Amino acid sequence: MSLFNRLSEIRKWVVLILIGLVLFFGYKYFTSTTETSSIEYDTNLIQTQIKNVGKLVVTEGHFAEVLTYKDRKETYIPGLTFDKKALVVINADVTVGFDLSKVTYDIDAKNKILTITNVPKEEIKISPDIKYYNTESSTFNEFTGEDYNKINKIARENLAKKIDKSTLKTNAKNRLLSELAKMLVLTNSMGWTLQYKGDVIESESDLKL
Known part of the structure; x- marks a missing residue:
C-alpha cells in the first residue's frame, strides 16, 4: 500500500472518531438538558397549582x-x-x-x-x-x-x-x-x-x- 493510500485510510478513521465524539457529547448534552428542563417544569407547575388552591x-x-x-x-x-x-x-x-x-x-x-x-x-x-x-x-x-x-x-x-x-x-x-x-x-x-x-x-x- 502506498503512502498516499495509508494517509487516506488514517484520515477516514480520524473523521469517524470525530463524528463519534460529536454524536456522543451531543447525546449527553441534549439528554442532560431535557432532564433539567423537565424538573424545572414540574417544580414550576407544582408551585403554580399550590398558588391556585391557595384560597x-x-x-x-x-x-x-x-x-x-x-x-x-x-x-x-x-x-x-x-x-x-x-x-x-x-x-x-x-x-x-x-x-x-x-x-x-x-x-x-x-x-x-x-x-x-x-x-x-x-x-x-x-x-x-x-x-x-x-x-x-x-x-x-x-x-x-x-x-x-x-x-x-x-x-x-x-x-x-x-x-x-x-x-x-x-x-x-x-x-x-x-x-x-x-x-x-x-x-x-x-x-x-x-x-x-x-x-x-x-x-x-x-x-x-
Whole structure:
C-alpha cells in the first residue's frame, strides 16, 4: 500500500472518531438538558397549582341567641335597689375557614418530593347583629357603653360554645382536606411523592390534621 493510500485510510478513521465524539457529547448534552428542563417544569407547575388552591376555604353558618341581661345596683337602704334589664336577640353569621395562602411547603426537585411543612389553624369570624327589646333601667342605673360591651362579650362566648358543638369546624376541615388532596392528585400524576408530618401521603385518608 502506498503512502498516499495509508494517509487516506488514517484520515477516514480520524473523521469517524470525530463524528463519534460529536454524536456522543451531543447525546449527553441534549439528554442532560431535557432532564433539567423537565424538573424545572414540574417544580414550576407544582408551585403554580399550590398558588391556585391557595384560597380561603370557608364554611358558613347562622346562629341565633336570646338572652336576658340583668344588672342590679345595691344601696345602703335595705330592700332598695336600682335595676336594669333587657331582652337581647342575637343573630350571627359565622364563617370558619383556612387561608391556604399560609400553607408552607418544601420542594425537593432532585428526589421529586413535595413536603407540606405547615397548615394554618382555622379562622373563625363571628358577625353578630344584636337587637335590644324591653329595655328597662332607672335614673340611677342607666345603660352605658360598658353594659353593651358586656352583652357583646357574653353573646360571642355563647356563640363560640355553639360553634364548638356544631359541625362547622368539621365541614371546614373536610373542605381543607379536599383542597390539599388536589396537591396529591397533581404530584401522583407527575410521579412525585407528597409528604406531611413525616409520612408519605398516598391517599386522602392519610391526610390527618
